[in-house]
Every structure is written in structure tokens, then in C-alpha cells.
Amino acid sequence: MPEFRNVGEVRGLRSAAFGFMVFLYLPIAILILYSFNSGSLVMVWSGFGLNWYAKAFANADIQRAALNSLIVATVATALATVIATLAALVMTRGGPFRGRGASLAMISLPLMVPEIVTAVAMLIVFAGTGLSLGLGNVIIAHVTFCIPFAFMPIRARLEGMDTTLEQASADLYGSDWATFRYVTLPILMPGILAGAMLSFVISLDDFIITMMVAGAGSTTLPVYIYSMIRQGVTPEVNAVSSLLLLASVLLVTLYWLVTRNRDAATA
Amino acid sequence: MIASAQTPALRRFLGLLPALAVIGLFMLVPVAIMALYSFLEANPFGGIVWRFSPEAYVQFLFERDLADNLVFQSGYLIIILRSLGLAVLATILCLIVGFPIAYFIARQPARHRNIWIYLITIPFWTNQLVRTFAWIIILGRNGTIELPFRWLGILGADDTLGLMYTDFAIVIGLIYAFIPIMVLPIYASLEKLDFRLVEASADLYSSTFETFRRVIIPLAKPGIVAGSILVFIPCLGAFIQPDLLGGGKKLMLGSLVQFQFATARNWPFGAAVAMILLAFVVLCLLWYAQAARRAGAQSGALAHA
Amino acid sequence: MRLLVASAVAGLLALSPNAAWSExxxxxxxxxxxxxxxxxxxxxxxxxxxxxxxxxxxxxxxxxxxxxxxxxxxxxxxxxxxxxxxxxxxxxxxxxxxxxxxxxxxxxxxxxxxxxxxxxxxxxxxxGTTSVAYREDLYGKKLESLGEFFKPGDKAAGRVSVFKTPEEVVNLAHLYLGQKFCNPDPAEMQKVQDLLLAQKPAVNTYSSEGMNDRLINGDSVISTQWNGYALKGRTEGAKSGKIVTYAYPKEGVIGWxxxxxxxxxxxxxxxxxxxxxxxxxxxxxxxxxxxxxxxxxxxxxxxxxxxxxxxAPEINAPADVKIVFSWACDAPSQKLIDKVWTNILK
Structure with a gap:
């Protein structure tokens, strides 16, 4: 359908996107560059060196913190996305019902309270109920504040979308599950992906709430980094950040290659 | 008949249960505790004393002079208004920057879209603190932006453009921090855009601008609303950018509440500020929902035509 | 879904530190x-x-x-x-x-x-001790009094950086004004507030992070500093010929x-x-x-x-330097500190 290509085309959009990518990646380029800084300061260059990578590879504490962060972000994202998808389906497809507004307000609640207040209050609840699951406490907290971030894009995706396809499918297959699996879910996918990605980066970066609710042995990477205040943040953090970036780029490349082969096979 | 009438209700209940249970237990209960704390007396070293006191709310607007009289003081109000202004500005700028990008991605071939989404979020796998430090390297004295000026001799050895420690630096930092949160929901709603519709509209309306106004923006609206909420509210509590890029010379709401809980050890006052903020945000959302409902009632007939 | 919940619960239990360890x-x-x-x-x-x-x-x-x-x-x-x-x-x-x-x-x-x-x-x-560090090469002379930090001259105008922690900053002010720490006297605290407000136009940032970075890249000429931190700053600065000096002002330094x-x-x-x-x-x-x-x-x-x-001179203070230890303030004086701080930053 080549004729659609030009419709809605806006001049300069491509260069705007290019400029945006420069804006997005310039700080990242600098962050990576400074991971090779031989000096101990994060903002002053004093020569090339791999010493901070060496230190990061020998530092069991920072590795454990990074691993904790990845575990928390992955589990919290998976749970929050499933929970948010269910809720978004009810909110947009469930028809009008009593308590809809109140439910929506509840789901947005984690956004509205300053983090430090949530942090202290959650800790009081955990301590008061004796709930002590180690990293589990951190995961529970992260699921809670990730739900709105997963919910909003999924709901935005569903809103204003007609249900003709799903009705046709319901007539065709008859089974609700088949309709959901083969029709609704594929339609939802871009929203779910957007929501999951947001949850993941929000969880990966959270510091205040994690700092409070984390029990012994559950230090995450941001907590570790913010606690460097006494001695100063070092380029070791840049090194670990760069390694995380590398891991994520490798994952994406792998995904890209796998799907390309699959597409080529089906073509 | 009765069974089929109950089934959707049951489904609604089961669908919402996980979300409401998690948020109810781990968010509503904590908020209720904080609401209670805001009406208690502060323990001087953190925590509370179990005695009723409206002091936290009084303290928000009044201070006691030496003779213990209440005098109106606007300090905290100014902090709230300043944070509001900054959050509004950052949200609008995020929208202006983010919308074209979301649109651009939605127009890419289907296979490329997911890659673009990854490209938007990958930078945020790094830590926020070092990302902000990178901005100091870019904007600061002898930084990346000043470098060409120095080479050309426009800036002397001890001169600076003075980009750091300004509101400009704060706003740049906030846009950078929140941009993916704006782009992703807009993309999610734009991606369903049927470009045949756009073609039809191009026939109908002569200009691209009209096409945008009448077709694309209305379709993207749920995403714009979602993105704006997700950017605006967290932006109100942002403190890393004001502190590191702005120089922390003016307290923001986020820093104020943080300060009350940690340094000042006045939990009831911190809780009271949080409750005031919460009430304010809820009022804004209610007002928005009301406005949306009214607008929906007016345009509903048109949309279905 | 049930499987998901079950595996999540199993995961949480496995991660719990309470899981049996004999070690x-x-x-x-x-x-x-x-x-x-x-x-x-x-x-x-x-x-x-x-x-x-x-x-x-x-x-x-x-x-x-x-x-x-x-x-x-x-x-x-x-x-x-x-x-x-x-x-x-x-x-x-x-x-x-x-x-x-x-x-x-x-x-x-x-x-x-x-x-x-x-x-x-x-x-x-x-x-350790808390005092100020400065770029001796940019400042052009020895920093001898905290007054040069609180009332900076042309050399340091707009290039002073101050900690974000109210207690440390207020204590430095007390030291300069010759007052006692944790001061419950509103009149004396008023003097502290006046001093800090007068200093504010010369301040570029209130932050407890990146002090050495700012000193070495020239953003700041004078900055509040801890002694161990200052030692690192001197070492890093020396690599590019920049002189970062930890000051022992005549009013003394704060000990902790x-x-x-x-x-x-x-x-x-x-x-x-x-x-x-x-x-x-x-x-x-x-x-x-x-x-x-x-x-x-x-x-x-x-x-x-x-x-x-x-x-290291940062670690081994000269024998004649006065080191004053701070202490935890009681509620009324803590309230005054908070009030002063809010008034400065509002």
C-alpha cells in the first residue's frame, strides 16, 4: 500500500526524530565515555582506564545489587502488567458499572502520593504485619507503584477501539478464551508492550521506596548508588550502567534476529 | 437470563480484584495511616505521639511569632505553586516533544515499531543519578556545549555560558527524565490509527493541519491524557533535577516532604503536605473527568455518525 | 494465572533471607x-x-x-x-x-x-572533620576565615557551593558567629539566617554531591567539604594541575x-x-x-x-586547629534550624 505512505506525512518529521535521538543518546554516550575514566570522579575526565570495570567485576556487593534490581524489575513488571491488563479490560470493555470511577481513582492512587510518604507508610504496614519476605517486600512495593504505569498505556490503547472484530470472533469460535487469545490480545499487544516497558524502567530506577522497604540483604542498585554519598559517586556506577545497557542491547538484537528469521521463513 | 446478567458482573469483579487488592492493601492502608498521622503530634525524633493535633495543617499556612501568635505565612504555598508551575511546563514540553516522536514511530513499518520502542526506553536502563551527572557534563562550565565556543575563542578561559544552575537546566532535565513516559502511551493509542482513515480525511479536508485536528489528535487523545497524567503527577514530586541541575536553591514539593520526614523529623507535617497534595490532585482529576464526560456527551453523536 | 501466582509465591519464598541457612x-x-x-x-x-x-x-x-x-x-x-x-x-x-x-x-x-x-x-x-575546600589557584590566596566562605569576595561570587544538610551548614555559621551549637535563642538564629540569606546570591548550588567535580571543573571556587573527600579532590585535581585545598579556618572546624x-x-x-x-x-x-x-x-x-x-594534611590536622564536635539538637532548637533552612530555600 505505497499510497498510504505519503498520507499524514509531515515534512521534517524524520529530522525531528533524528534530533530527538541525539537528545536521548548524547547523555548516554557521555555516561559510557566516563565509564572509561581512570580518575575517581564522575564529572571530571582524567584519562582512559578500564579500572572501574575491573573494580565492578570484583565487587560482589554491586553485582548483588544489580542482580536484585533486575529480579525485582522483571518480576514486578510481569505481575503489574498482568494485573493492569485485566483491570484495563474491565474498565474499557466491562460496560458502565457502579464504582467505576472509584476503581479508576484507586488504580491511580500510587501516582498521587509523594514517594517518601508511600515509603514510610509501606514500611509501617510491613513492619506492623510482620511481613518479611526479603526481596519479596520490595517486589510487592514495586508491583503496587508500577500498576498505574502499566495500566494507563493499555487503557489508552483500548479506549475508542471498536469491538467489531471481537464480536465476529465470538460468533466464529464461540469460545471466550479463543477470542481473547487470537483477537483481543494481539490488538492489545502494543499497549501491553508500552506498559511493561514503562513499569520496567520505573522499577529499575526507584530509590526512595526501595530504600525504606528493603530488608536486610535486599539492597538494589539505586539504593547502593545513592548510598555512595558519603564517599562520592565513582565511575564504577557508569561502568555498571554501561554493562546493563550492553545486556539490554544484546537482548534486543537477539530478539530482532530471531523475529527476522521467523518473518523470512513465513514470507 | 439471570445467570448471563451475573456473569459480566462476576467477571468485572475478578478482573479488577487483583489490582484493587494489591493497591488496597499496600497503598490505601498506608495512605490511611498517613492521613491519621497528619492529625497527630510529632515526636521530636521521628514518628508520632498518639495525641490529636491539627498543628500540621495550621503550620502549613501560619507560623507562630515570638509571642506565640499565629501569623499568616506564604512560604509553603509558594513552594506548592512553584512545583505546580514547573510540572505544568514540563508536561506541556514533554507533549510537544513527545507527540511527533510517537507519531513518527506509529508510522514506521510494523516490524520496526517495537525496535523504536526499545530505542526510546533503553537509555533508562542506566541509573538516573549518573544520567543527570551526564547532563551536568553537557551543560556545565567547560562542558560539551561550551566546547565549540571555546575552540572558536568566543568564550575565554574563565567565561561560561551559565547554562547550569538555572531553571532552563531543570526543565531540560525533567523533559529528559519523563519523555518516555509521554511517548509510550501516545504511541499505544496512535498505533491503532488506520491510515486509510487518514487518507479519507486527506480527501475530505484539504490541509494536513485539518487532518491532524479532526482525525489524528482525537484518536490519540486517550494516550495524550494517559501520558500527561503519568508525567504531571510524578513531576510534582521530582527533586533530583531541581537539586542537581538547578542547584537546589529553591525548595520543591518533593524536597519539602522529603525534608520533613528525614531531616526535620516532622512526620505529621510531611504527611499533611502529602494529604494536601493528594486532595489537590484528586480534585483536578475529578474536574477533568467531569469535563470529559460533558465533552463526551456533546461529541458522542458525532463520533458514531 | 494460578500457575503464575504459585510460581511467584515460590519465587518470593526462595528469595527470602529467612529460608533455612545453617551458616x-x-x-x-x-x-x-x-x-x-x-x-x-x-x-x-x-x-x-x-x-x-x-x-x-x-x-x-x-x-x-x-x-x-x-x-x-x-x-x-x-x-x-x-x-x-x-x-x-x-x-x-x-x-x-x-x-x-x-x-x-x-x-x-x-x-x-x-x-x-x-x-x-x-x-x-x-x-573526620567538616570545613570548606577551595581552589587555591583560582582564589589566589590562602583561605583563613569562614567569613571568606559566608561573605565571598569577587573571586568566588556565584561560585560557592554549600551542603544540602541544614545542621552542618548552620553549625558552620554558629562557628563563624562564635555562637553555641543547637541554639534555642531566636535572636541568635536570626543572625544565622541573615548570614545565610546574604550569602545566597553568591551560591551556585546547595548540594552534598559532586563537590570535588565542581571544584576541579571550576564551577565552584569554595565548597563545604569533608576531610576524606577533600583528600580525594586534591589527588584528582593534581592530575591536571588544579590545586584543591582543605581549609583550616581560624574559627575552627566541625568534628564528627x-x-x-x-x-x-x-x-x-x-x-x-x-x-x-x-x-x-x-x-x-x-x-x-x-x-x-x-x-x-x-x-x-x-x-x-x-x-x-x-x-595527608586533610587527615592529620595541625595541632593548633580547634575541632568542635556537634551534637543532636533538642526539639525547640531543631525547629529553629528547620525554620531558618525553609526561609532560605523557599
Whole structure:
């Protein structure tokens, strides 16, 4: 359908996107560059060196913190996305019902309270109920504040979308599950992906709430980094950040290659 | 008949249960505790004393002079208004920057879209603190932006453009921090855009601008609303950018509440500020929902035509 | 869905520290990079106790967290001014440091300190000072008085950076004005506020991060600083010919000491005592000091110190310098500090 290509085309959009990518990646380029800084300061260059990578590879504490962060972000994202998808389906497809507004307000609640207040209050609840699951406490907290971030894009995706396809499918297959699996879910996918990605980066970066609710042995990477205040943040953090970036780029490349082969096979 | 009438209700209940249970237990209960704390007396070293006191709310607007009289003081109000202004500005700028990008991605071939989404979020796998430090390297004295000026001799050895420690630096930092949160929901709603519709509209309306106004923006609206909420509210509590890029010379709401809980050890006052903020945000959302409902009632007939 | 929930629950249980471990353990709660990995390795090898280090960003966080009911930590390292609060709030337990064999190594001046008069709750860790550091090459002369920091001349205008922690800044102001710390007198606090407000136009940032970065890249000419931090700044600056100097103003500097304490809820008290005793051995504390760049009050540790630590002017203050220790303020004076701070930043 080549004729659609030009419709809605806006001049300069491509260069705007290019400029945006420069804006997005310039700080990242600098962050990576400074991971090779031989000096101990994060903002002053004093020569090339791999010493901070060496230190990061020998530092069991920072590795454990990074691993904790990845575990928390992955589990919290998976749970929050499933929970948010269910809720978004009810909110947009469930028809009008009593308590809809109140439910929506509840789901947005984690956004509205300053983090430090949530942090202290959650800790009081955990301590008061004796709930002590180690990293589990951190995961529970992260699921809670990730739900709105997963919910909003999924709901935005569903809103204003007609249900003709799903009705046709319901007539065709008859089974609700088949309709959901083969029709609704594929339609939802871009929203779910957007929501999951947001949850993941929000969880990966959270510091205040994690700092409070984390029990012994559950230090995450941001907590570790913010606690460097006494001695100063070092380029070791840049090194670990760069390694995380590398891991994520490798994952994406792998995904890209796998799907390309699959597409080529089906073509 | 009765069974089929109950089934959707049951489904609604089961669908919402996980979300409401998690948020109810781990968010509503904590908020209720904080609401209670805001009406208690502060323990001087953190925590509370179990005695009723409206002091936290009084303290928000009044201070006691030496003779213990209440005098109106606007300090905290100014902090709230300043944070509001900054959050509004950052949200609008995020929208202006983010919308074209979301649109651009939605127009890419289907296979490329997911890659673009990854490209938007990958930078945020790094830590926020070092990302902000990178901005100091870019904007600061002898930084990346000043470098060409120095080479050309426009800036002397001890001169600076003075980009750091300004509101400009704060706003740049906030846009950078929140941009993916704006782009992703807009993309999610734009991606369903049927470009045949756009073609039809191009026939109908002569200009691209009209096409945008009448077709694309209305379709993207749920995403714009979602993105704006997700950017605006967290932006109100942002403190890393004001502190590191702005120089922390003016307290923001986020820093104020943080300060009350940690340094000042006045939990009831911190809780009271949080409750005031919460009430304010809820009022804004209610007002928005009301406005949306009214607008929906007016345009509903048109949309279905 | 049920499978998902089941696997999630199983995952949480597996990650829980309460899962059965027969091994002896110690949970240390401290700042990042404030414990020497070498010393920890040695302790683990000597005792067979596995050490887990968790980190916090400030004394305030530590206090808020313990106050809200956090448990599971065996040794914490609060600063001296938080010691009385932790004791009063019953968040820590007595363990009688004097009974530990290596306590004999503690220098006499750090025994029975003001903040723990009978040495029931604490043992000394690092100590240090708070003052200002400056770019001597840009400033052009020696900085001799705190007045040059509070009322900067042309050389430093717009290039002064100040800590974000109100207590430290207000204490420096008290020192300059010749007032006592934790001042309950509104008139004297008014003078502090006037001083800080007059200084504000010359300030580029209120921040407790990146002090050395700003000094070396020239953003700041004068900055509040801790001595160990200043040592690193001098070393880094020297690489590019920039002179970062830690000042000993004539009004004096502020002293502080971090302490090893055991929370009331600690689960491994005996291991905690073993760790505290281990740290008070001179060879171990020397490892620790070489790593962190801060001094410690243990006799005989000089032998283990590296050349830099033995000679650094930041660590070895001149004998005639006045070091004034701060303490935790009571509620009324704390309120005044908060009020002053809010008035400056609002």
C-alpha cells in the first residue's frame, strides 16, 4: 500500500526524530565515555582506564545489587502488567458499572502520593504485619507503584477501539478464551508492550521506596548508588550502567534476529 | 437470563480484584495511616505521639511569632505553586516533544515499531543519578556545549555560558527524565490509527493541519491524557533535577516532604503536605473527568455518525 | 494465572533471607564504599561468618527506617550526633564495648565520649572533620576565615557551593558567629539566617554531591567539604594541575565520629560483637582507613597505614586547629534550624 505512505506525512518529521535521538543518546554516550575514566570522579575526565570495570567485576556487593534490581524489575513488571491488563479490560470493555470511577481513582492512587510518604507508610504496614519476605517486600512495593504505569498505556490503547472484530470472533469460535487469545490480545499487544516497558524502567530506577522497604540483604542498585554519598559517586556506577545497557542491547538484537528469521521463513 | 446478567458482573469483579487488592492493601492502608498521622503530634525524633493535633495543617499556612501568635505565612504555598508551575511546563514540553516522536514511530513499518520502542526506553536502563551527572557534563562550565565556543575563542578561559544552575537546566532535565513516559502511551493509542482513515480525511479536508485536528489528535487523545497524567503527577514530586541541575536553591514539593520526614523529623507535617497534595490532585482529576464526560456527551453523536 | 501466582509465591519464598541457612551470618548496614572489602574478606576467613552489606544514604534514613520498624540488621554505623537519639528511642541495645578484648586499642580521647558516656552502646569507627575546600589557584590566596566562605569576595561570587544538610551548614555559621551549637535563642538564629540569606546570591548550588567535580571543573571556587573527600579532590585535581585545598579556618572546624552500634532487633548479636572487636584491631582498622581515606582512633594502626594517609594534611590536622564536635539538637532548637533552612530555600 505505497499510497498510504505519503498520507499524514509531515515534512521534517524524520529530522525531528533524528534530533530527538541525539537528545536521548548524547547523555548516554557521555555516561559510557566516563565509564572509561581512570580518575575517581564522575564529572571530571582524567584519562582512559578500564579500572572501574575491573573494580565492578570484583565487587560482589554491586553485582548483588544489580542482580536484585533486575529480579525485582522483571518480576514486578510481569505481575503489574498482568494485573493492569485485566483491570484495563474491565474498565474499557466491562460496560458502565457502579464504582467505576472509584476503581479508576484507586488504580491511580500510587501516582498521587509523594514517594517518601508511600515509603514510610509501606514500611509501617510491613513492619506492623510482620511481613518479611526479603526481596519479596520490595517486589510487592514495586508491583503496587508500577500498576498505574502499566495500566494507563493499555487503557489508552483500548479506549475508542471498536469491538467489531471481537464480536465476529465470538460468533466464529464461540469460545471466550479463543477470542481473547487470537483477537483481543494481539490488538492489545502494543499497549501491553508500552506498559511493561514503562513499569520496567520505573522499577529499575526507584530509590526512595526501595530504600525504606528493603530488608536486610535486599539492597538494589539505586539504593547502593545513592548510598555512595558519603564517599562520592565513582565511575564504577557508569561502568555498571554501561554493562546493563550492553545486556539490554544484546537482548534486543537477539530478539530482532530471531523475529527476522521467523518473518523470512513465513514470507 | 439471570445467570448471563451475573456473569459480566462476576467477571468485572475478578478482573479488577487483583489490582484493587494489591493497591488496597499496600497503598490505601498506608495512605490511611498517613492521613491519621497528619492529625497527630510529632515526636521530636521521628514518628508520632498518639495525641490529636491539627498543628500540621495550621503550620502549613501560619507560623507562630515570638509571642506565640499565629501569623499568616506564604512560604509553603509558594513552594506548592512553584512545583505546580514547573510540572505544568514540563508536561506541556514533554507533549510537544513527545507527540511527533510517537507519531513518527506509529508510522514506521510494523516490524520496526517495537525496535523504536526499545530505542526510546533503553537509555533508562542506566541509573538516573549518573544520567543527570551526564547532563551536568553537557551543560556545565567547560562542558560539551561550551566546547565549540571555546575552540572558536568566543568564550575565554574563565567565561561560561551559565547554562547550569538555572531553571532552563531543570526543565531540560525533567523533559529528559519523563519523555518516555509521554511517548509510550501516545504511541499505544496512535498505533491503532488506520491510515486509510487518514487518507479519507486527506480527501475530505484539504490541509494536513485539518487532518491532524479532526482525525489524528482525537484518536490519540486517550494516550495524550494517559501520558500527561503519568508525567504531571510524578513531576510534582521530582527533586533530583531541581537539586542537581538547578542547584537546589529553591525548595520543591518533593524536597519539602522529603525534608520533613528525614531531616526535620516532622512526620505529621510531611504527611499533611502529602494529604494536601493528594486532595489537590484528586480534585483536578475529578474536574477533568467531569469535563470529559460533558465533552463526551456533546461529541458522542458525532463520533458514531 | 494460578500457575503464575504459585510460581511467584515460590519465587518470593526462595528469595527470602529467612529460608533455612545453617551458616553463621552478619548483616551490616552502612554507607556504600565505607567498608574495606579486604577487611571483610579477612573477617569472613577468620570467623567463618558470612557478611552481607546493605547500604543507606543518610543518618536520617537510618533513623526513619528503624523508627518505622525495619529489622534484620546486626551492625549499624550512625554518626555521633544520632547516637543519643537512637538510645533515647530504644532502637539500639547495650553491648558493653569495654568488655571486648580489642577495646584496649582505642585511643584514650575517644573512650567514654560525650554521646555515650559509659561506652555501653558504641565503639568508635571513623572520625573526620567538616570545613570548606577551595581552589587555591583560582582564589589566589590562602583561605583563613569562614567569613571568606559566608561573605565571598569577587573571586568566588556565584561560585560557592554549600551542603544540602541544614545542621552542618548552620553549625558552620554558629562557628563563624562564635555562637553555641543547637541554639534555642531566636535572636541568635536570626543572625544565622541573615548570614545565610546574604550569602545566597553568591551560591551556585546547595548540594552534598559532586563537590570535588565542581571544584576541579571550576564551577565552584569554595565548597563545604569533608576531610576524606577533600583528600580525594586534591589527588584528582593534581592530575591536571588544579590545586584543591582543605581549609583550616581560624574559627575552627566541625568534628564528627561514626560509631558501631547494634540495633535492638539484631538477630546475630554475638557475630556483631565479633565484628566490632575485629574492627578495633589496629591492622584491620588500618586496612579500613586506607580504603576509605578517613582517620580512626585506634592505637598502633599507623604501621598499617599507607604513605598518603600518614602524611595527608586533610587527615592529620595541625595541632593548633580547634575541632568542635556537634551534637543532636533538642526539639525547640531543631525547629529553629528547620525554620531558618525553609526561609532560605523557599
Amino acid at each position: 553463621e551470618k552478619l548483616f551490616l548496614y552502612n554507607w556504600t564504599d565505607y567498608t574495606s572489602p579486604e577487611a571483610i574478606k579477612k573477617f569472613e576467613a577468620e570467623t567463618g561468618i558470612k557478611v552481607t552489606i546493605d547500604t543507606y544514604d543518610s543518618n536520617e534514613t537510618l533513623l526513619a527506617k528503624l523508627k518505622a520498624g525495619a529489622t534484620g540488621y546486626d551492625v549499624i554505623i550512625p554518626s555521633h550526633n544520632f547516637v543519643p537519639i537512637l538510645i533515647d528511642e530504644k532502637l539500639v541495645q547495650k553491648y558493653d564495648a569495654k568488655a571486648l578484648p580489642n577495646f584496649a586499642n582505642v585511643e584514650d580521647r575517644w573512650k567514654n565520649p560525650e554521646w555515650d558516656k559509659n561506652q555501653e552502646y558504641t565503639a568508635p569507627f571513623h572520625w 565520629m561514626d560509631n558501631m552500634m547494634i540495633p535492638a532487633t539484631a538477630g546475630n548479636v554475638e557475630n556483631a560483637k565479633k565484628f566490632i572487636n575485629f574492627m578495633m584491631a589496629p591492622e584491620n582498622m588500618a586496612l579500613q582507613a586506607n580504603f576509605t581515606g578517613y582517620a580512626a582512633g585506634i592505637k598502633g594502626m599507623e604501621a598499617g597505614l599507607n604513605e598518603e594517609m600518614r602524611t
